[in-house]
Amino acid sequence: MMMGTDRVLGLLPLLVLAFLCESLYCKPNNDVRSLAEITREISGYRAIAQKIIHLAVQGEAQNRSYDRLAAFTDTVGNRISGSRNLEVAIKYMYSALIQDGLENVHLEQVKVPHWVRxxxxxxxxxxxxxxxxxxxxxxxxxxxxxxxxxxxxxxxxxxxxxxxxxxxxxxxxxxxxxxxxxxxxxxxxxxxxxxxxxxxxxxxxxxxxxxxxxxxxxxxxxxxxxxxxxxxxxxxxxxxxxxxxxxxxxxxxxxxxxxxxAQTLPDADSFNTVAEIVGSEHPEQVVLLSGHLDSWDVGQGAMDDGGGVAISWEALSLLRDLGLRPKRTIRMVLWTAEEQGGVGASQYFERHKGNISNFDLVMESDLGTFSPLGLQFSGTKQAEAVMQEVVKLLAPINTTALEEHGEGTDIELWMEAGVPGASLHTADEKYFWFHHTEGDTMTVQSPVEMNLCSALWAVVAYVVADLDDMLPR
Amino acid sequence: MMMGTDRVLGLLPLLVLAFLCESLYCKPNNDVRSLAEITREISGYRAIAQKIIHLAVQGEAQNRSYDRLAAFTDTVGNRISGSRNLEVAIKYMYSALIQDGLENVHLEQVKVPHWVRxxxxxxxxxxxxxxxxxxxxxxxxxxxxxxxxxxxxxxxxxxxxxxxxxxxxxxxxxxxxxxxxxxxxxxxxxxxxxxxxxxxxxxxxxxxxxxxxxxxxxxxxxxxxxxxxxxxxxxxxxxxxxxxxxxxxxxxxxxxxxxxxAQTLPDADSFNTVAEIVGSEHPEQVVLLSGHLDSWDVGQGAMDDGGGVAISWEALSLLRDLGLRPKRTIRMVLWTAEEQGGVGASQYFERHKGNISNFDLVMESDLGTFSPLGLQFSGTKQAEAVMQEVVKLLAPINTTALEEHGEGTDIELWMEAGVPGASLHTADEKYFWFHHTEGDTMTVQSPVEMNLCSALWAVVAYVVADLDDMLPR
Missing domain, CATH: 3.50.30.30 (Glucose Oxidase; domain 1)
Incomplete structure (x- = not known):
């Protein structure tokens, strides 16, 4: 039933007020309310964040990411694009992820450069x-x-x-x-x-x-x-x-x-390595965690980027251990042939960009897993405001810094296309001492620092993947 | 002629007083006076110290020790005991010291181990x-x-x-x-x-x-x-x-x-390399300055011990430039085969220990020529008190610390036999990063730091060699 004109006219002052309120005053209030709501929602994750941190830092999972990385790099050694070692590394990791009980473990084929020294x-x-x-x-x-x-x-x-x-x-x-x-x-x-x-x-x-x-x-x-x-x-x-x-x-x-x-051989077949915790409500929506599995042909590739690989894997394991299944899917991608110019990452983007609206947040660790400081973030002011609340959950390990995103990386294409992106930020003053040298070995890595990085990584991925809404763009 | 008994008896009270004074009161006073006198004497060197420092740090001689060391190590490379490179190094240094116009430049033969990698x-x-x-x-x-x-x-x-x-x-x-x-x-x-x-x-x-x-x-x-x-x-x-x-x-x-x-060949002939500034009043009395000319067979031996060699040479050059000839002789000895266990230093001691009473102070630099802090000193409390006054002359470059002497070195035999000994003490936190590695090169050395070390070395050697008295033992 429709209302009579008189009643409408009688309501006019209220309607005008409502319009003014919506357009001039109340919208900001709504936004504030909305952020306030999100803030409240995020602060509700404090206990879960504390649980994840405890498991990683003092609990059963203590030092697991370090031990896994040591076993992996001691066994495989370095693994340059196109090499047999990289093949071995991918097989090793594929088996290990399946054995760890992660979901949708699979490989996605990539053509990679094959340069030999x-x-x-x-x-x-x-x-x-x-x-x-x-x-x-x-x-x-x-x-x-x-x-x-x-x-x-x-x-x-x-x-x-x-x-x-x-x-x-x-x-x-x-x-x-x-x-x-x-x-x-x-x-x-x-x-x-x-x-x-x-x-x-x-x-x-x-x-x-x-x-x-x-x-x-x-x-x-x-x-x-x-x-x-x-x-x-x-x-x-x-x-x-x-x-x-x-x-x-x-x-x-x-x-x-x-x-x-030195010589360049024909391009070789390689793979990005993927594992997930499938989302409970929006499995098609994705928070992407990543590091690169390839390295240079010197040292062990433990720092660049074994650490990024190990804490991304560890983040999934921590959530699995705690039975935490977020609303959205958390997908780990271990890139191949990063060192040759982000080859695996760029082919992944080409293959998956059609689904870009479902990519909630892309995360990468590729500047070392030293003592963590927080995140480097790329996104809108609104998204940044949400992430500011998320990193507050990391107060127990004192890694609440959110800085502007730095240089080009394997998640760059996504960020350029408007997907919010986050990189791990650690006390990386010594990173370039060891970068691409025979000294990039497990000796650079610290189990204590990796525990902290893993905790940070898992908390951020889980909370963002579990929020009612995707990050604003 | 002898004195009569009555006169002796008449002098008795005075003699008793003199005895008491000598044994109970006056001796300490004498000593205090004596240190006060020495302090006054040493403070009289302030202007000369300042002149030496100025010449080394801002003056004509600025960076000379670095440039000499770079030319030497770039030309000769490393120089292990028994090697042709060490022979070349000794000839190079012998010629350079003569060309620099130093006195009594000569070589003293030493039998050294000859191990090859x-x-x-x-x-x-x-x-x-x-x-x-x-x-x-x-x-x-x-x-x-x-x-x-x-x-x-x-x-x-x-x-x-x-x-x-x-x-x-x-x-x-x-x-x-x-x-x-x-x-x-x-x-x-x-x-x-x-x-x-x-x-x-x-x-x-x-x-x-x-x-x-x-x-x-x-x-x-x-x-x-x-x-x-x-x-x-x-x-x-x-x-x-x-x-x-x-x-x-x-x-x-x-x-x-x-x-x-690896193999060990028969012992080889080598030499300690000596140069002096001959003393004006007591040429037989010696302040000995030293570093070792040999190195390991890796890197350039720039830090171990090219730096010690270069600042010892520079100390003589600075004094020569300023026309400063002390009362005692300043003798530089560049040891050979230190790395094989102080071989050159020990044969030097055997040859010269008969003259030990004329050795005033033995000095050595063999823990790097980084930013200088002061001296490590070994000697009696009385000698230490004198040296405390000497290092005060280094206040303009803030290197007045006098610490207790540390570990065994090429001057150890002299110190064990009671000769006061002093080693250069610098900010050597990174010394063992490079020690005996391919990284012991000129890249470790800093001209600014070497200027300061040279100034310190020259001031201490000159002042001790020019004091009225040798250091107490």
Missing amino acids: GQESAMMVLPRNHTMTILGLGSSVGTSSQGVEAEVLVVESFEELRSRASEAKGKIVVYNQPFVSYGETVAYRAYGASEAAKVGAVASLIRSITPVSINSPHTGWQDYQPGVPHIPTACITIEDAEMMARMARRGQKIVVRLRMG | GQESAMMVLPRNHTMTILGLGSSVGTSSQGVEAEVLVVESFEELRSRASEAKGKIVVYNQPFVSYGETVAYRAYGASEAAKVGAVASLIRSITPVSINSPHTGWQDYQPGVPHIPTACITIEDAEMMARMARRGQKIVVRLRMG
């Missing part, structure tokens, strides 16, 4: 004989079997190389760039070879991208630019780069003989 | 293939050319080895002892082989003696005990020691194949 050596033959410790860079071509022997041109920057371009022809360019930050200085590793080739160099040797060295070379991916000759390229140690710079300043002629057996 | 490798073949980075230990025997392949017994201490002695026969003992301090933990490097041989082991691999590692092995001397079989022995990295310990705890069988081409 081969034998490599660098010998300074002038002004004196000195064997250098080097690591060839991923995607570099090799030398002939005799190697390349040439005089060295030492530069401190790309600018200096350009200003001395006429001196570079036929030489080995040695970059002795200072370490500013990884994000800035890694340009020398990534582009050093092509920039040197452009001015006629026959090879390039790049000071390792690290603030600290015990004569430690660091490997990593490098990018040849289109239309520029591919020349062999490797990282040398800070020590050798600085020594050659001193020799050059003294006017001494430096000659180096470089041999690299 | 040869090719070496260690491969874990069970539970998986893994190449270990090792450094054989000085004086170790080699293996046969096929190497030795055996199961591993991992222990955390000598106590554990003894309690598991029955398991050791035919095995390679791996020591995974924790790092407590160099002084304490180095016992595993020194005695690990003989302790393992006593219980039937065929080789020993010892976790490197360091608090920090980027998969960095550390070499060093080791001592076979008499009557115990000589078995090959090397240091492995913390990383590999910890990994094998984890594998052993899991009950995994570990097998390692070790190949070492």
Whole structure:
């Protein structure tokens, strides 16, 4: 039944008030109420968060993520894209996840680069004989079997190389760039070879991208630019780069003989490794937890990114142990071929982006699992406000910091497409000491720190996956 | 002529007074006066100290010790006892000291051990293939050319080895002892082989003696005990020691194949290298400044002990530049074969100990030339009181700390025989990160820190050598 006009007119002042209220005053109040409600909802998870933390830090699961990672990396060793070790690692992890009783454990196929290092050596033959410790860079071509022997041109920057371009022809360019930050200085590793080739160099040797060295070379991916000759390229140690710079300043002629057996084989088959706790109410909606299973072909890949893998797995195990099944699905994806430029992550995005509206939050740990500080977050102000409440649940382990998201990662494509993203933030001051070196081993990892990271990871994933609403976009 | 009895008796009260004064009151007063006088005397050197400091830190000599050390180590490289490199180093330094216009530059012959490393490798073949980075230990025997392949017994201490002695026969003992301090933990490097041989082991691999590692092995001397079989022995990295310990705890069988081409050749001829500023009043009295010229056969030996060499040389140069000739002789001795157990220093002591009463102060720098803190001193309380006044002259560079002397060194024999001794004390927290590794290079050294060390070294040597009296013993 409809109302008569008089009654409507009689209600008019109220309707006007309601309109004004909705449009001018009450909406903010509604939002505030809504956030207040969410805040209340989230604070209701305090006891559960405390349970998860207790299990991970003092309970039955104490040190489990460390022990699992140690067993995995001690057994498999390092595992570069395309290698048999990476195949073994994926099989190992697939079996372990099934054995752990996780759900929907499966592999998703990915084509990955297959670069192999081969034998490599660098010998300074002038002004004196000195064997250098080097690591060839991923995607570099090799030398002939005799190697390349040439005089060295030492530069401190790309600018200096350009200003001395006429001196570079036929030489080995040695970059002795200072370490500013990884994000800035890694340009020398990534582009050093092509920039040197452009001015006629026959090879390039790049000071390792690290603030600290015990004569430690660091490997990593490098990018040849289109239309520029591919020349062999490797990282040398800070020590050798600085020594050659001193020799050059003294006017001494430096000659180096470089041999690299590196080659690129046809792309190989690999897999992203997936396991879930299926959501109880919205199984199609996903909170994604991740780390990458591949590593460089040195050390154990325990820090980069064994730690991220182990705490993501541990987060699922903790929730399973406590019988916690959230409304949404928590999906762990262990990326393959991250080190070759996020290859596994990018193919995963292509395959699953059609379902993007169901991706609630994408999470990644790939900067070490040291003592945790909190999260780096990317999302709208509204989503950030919700996450601020979520991290408050971590007060018992003092990891409530929520910072702005930093550099590019395996979850970047999702974040660029508007999905909220979170990365683990830890006390990672020493990360680049060990990054891509023979020193990336279990010795860098601490069971106590990994317990804390696992607790943080599990609490955030569970609570976000269990909230009444997905995070606002 | 003799005095009559009456006159003697008449003087009696005065004599008694004099005796009492001497024995009860006046002697302390004399001493106090004497220290007060010395204090006054030393404070008179303030302007000279300031001049030396200025020359070293801001003046013409700024960075000279660093530049000299860089040129020396970049040219010669490392220089182990018995090696051609050490011969080259001694010739280089002899010429450089003469060219620098120092006095009495000469070499004193020493017979030194001649151990050579040869090719070496260690491969874990069970539970998986893994190449270990090792450094054989000085004086170790080699293996046969096929190497030795055996199961591993991992222990955390000598106590554990003894309690598991029955398991050791035919095995390679791996020591995974924790790092407590160099002084304490180095016992595993020194005695690990003989302790393992006593219980039937065929080789020993010892976790490197360091608090920090980027998969960095550390070499060093080791001592076979008499009557115990000589078995090959090397240091492995913390990383590999910890990994094998984890594998052993899991009950995994570990097998390692070790190949070492090490051998000990007949003793070689070498030299202590000497230069002086001859004293103006008591040229036979000596303040001795020292560091050791030999190094291990890895890295550049820039820190151990290139820095000690360079600041001792620089101290003489600074005084020469300023035309400062002290009353006593300042003699620099650059020891040879320190790393083999203070061989050069001990032969020097035997040759010169007849003249010990003329040795005023013996000084040594062999724990790095980092940011200086002051001196470690060994001597009587009276001598210490004098040195307390001397280090006050270093207030302009804030290095006035005088601490008790620490561990055994190249000046130990003199100190044990009662000669006051002083060692440079610097902020050496990172010393053992680089000690006896490929990372002991110029990269560890800082010109600014070396300027300060040189200034301290020159001020102390000059002032002590120029005081009216030798230090009390």
